[in-house]
Amino acid sequence: MSQAALATVPAIFDDVDNDTLAAIQAVWASDNAYLPQYCPQPPRVQRLKEPIVPAGFGTTVKGYVGVEFVLESRDLWDTGGTWRDVRRITLKGYGVKAVAQAIGQGMLALFNRLTVLSYPSTDPTTNLPRFYRWWPEGGVTLKEDDEVKVAQDIWRAELVALVTSIRPA
């Protein structure tokens, strides 16, 4: 590839997953009263290797939230060359059963059909990428996880949604 061709590649690649994760974390941060009691950390991509046991809480296991991204579809939106990107996003709230239930309730309140994501990578001139919609696929499901932390059964609250954004070519 020539140097001239390389110069046409945007300096920042269209990293949809990281972009969406940052936007989800921003929505999460808007709740400074309810969820922080159960999740001291913002949503993350991978599972925690160790349980979160804050100092002074003995063996009380705090919860956390992991996010999974799967590309559902990416279609050309119009002749302007923009793309319609759809990701299947799964929020997984881990914790002991009561904590997982509480996280699930908080997730449902924050992430629903009316949720608006603000992408940090949006260009002020092109206005892309642009959030289109958060489309929930059902409500929160509560399942017992395979993991055990500090001799306590871990449960998992799951929320699945299709998230659509309009992306640059």
Place this chain on the structure above:
Amino acid sequence: MANNFQRGDFLPVVWTPVLPVGAGTASTLSITGYDWEDMATVIDVTGTIHQGRRARIAGLADAQGNITLWFDLDSAPYNSPPVLRSGCLGLLQIQVSTLGTNPFQLGIIVEKMKWTSKIDSALAWNFDWKESVLAGAFAYPSGAFSTPGGPPGVNPQGSGTIPGTTTVPAG
């Protein structure tokens, strides 16, 4: 700014009856879709000077459309409000923005209401309408459209907070 595409699920219509009940209450209709056209009569004025190509000018402006809804017995269209019956004159606001502001606004007459029931579906209805300035003047959406959305927890339709976001129990 660009790429400000609007979601259909945030675009209701608002109906305000004018006749035969007098100035009525504005009702936001929970619709499943709308389909309408803003059009003009086109008059052929072709003459020999047009060298074999067609020439046209515009005549009367007009509008007509159709709106589809599920039937809700607890808020039936023929009751008051919304008093939506065939032959009624009223004002229709058709949203084009998820912000719930700056709709098309036009006076209409309800021409036909069609009811549809099937074994494997809920009772549905739809109505055809045509423009009538006797019920109100036509107006295009106006004013500045701002960026959709806002801080989380705020309904982008601008009608208050999202149900559920304020009811999460503390602790």
